[in-house]
Amino acid sequence: MEDFDQALIYMNEGKYEEAAKEFIEYINANETDPIGYLNFGNLLVLLEQYEEAERIFRKAIDLDSELATGYYSLGNLFYEQEMYRAAQTQFQEAILLGLDDADVHFLQGMSLWQEDHHTLALPYLLRATELEPDDLDIKFQYGLLLAQLEQLEEAEEIFKLILNVDESHADALYNLGVIDAFEENYQEALNKFNKALESEPEHFLAANGKKNMEALLTEE
Secondary structure, eight states, rough: HHHHHHHHHHHHHHHHHHHHHHHHHHHHHHOOOOOHHHHHHHHHHHHHHHHHHHHHHHHHHHOTOOHHHHHHHHHHHHHHHHHHHHHHHHHEEEHHHOOHHHHHHHHHHHHHTTTTOOHHHHHHHHHHHHHOOHHHHHHHHHHHHHTTTTTTHHHHHHHHEEEEEOOTTTHHHHHHHHHHHHHTTTHHHHHHHHHHHHEEEEEEHHHHHHHHHHHHHHHH
């Protein structure tokens, strides 16, 4: 295990060439251990050597057909290449094999969303928020999907939860402003857009929203 442990250390330190050498030495000495292949494949993904990474991940799965993390890693590889349908197949297999963590559910939801399967994506993003309730990025994407599905009350609740943790979250502020505007609460929407711009002055969507709300309020 010395080669394997050293490879992980190098990988965490960003010393990818040294990590690769250690992983190869470990694999040569432990040809039937799928975990060595799996971690080497993850390194190859970081190096954007996608074709070789796929070959290595499939070798890990050949050695252990019930290696849930192998399917997850292969799915992540496809997701990185925007091969969303292929990614979905691998993530689903990982979940069926018992992998129940936020990352696999989040990426399965996002891969479905990328192909406009919004309703199918929703339970996966919900599960990801349940598993990682403090992860604001996951929570925000879940709220955004709720809004896209016109579940505005639920989306508003999620965005407000985000602001309870990070009151300067520009994207949450912007989307709350959009909901206010949809409900014709133009002054409230303008306030939200202004707060978003205070937090992120280059927020183009908030700037455009502010311009529109000011025009509507002037007409009134």
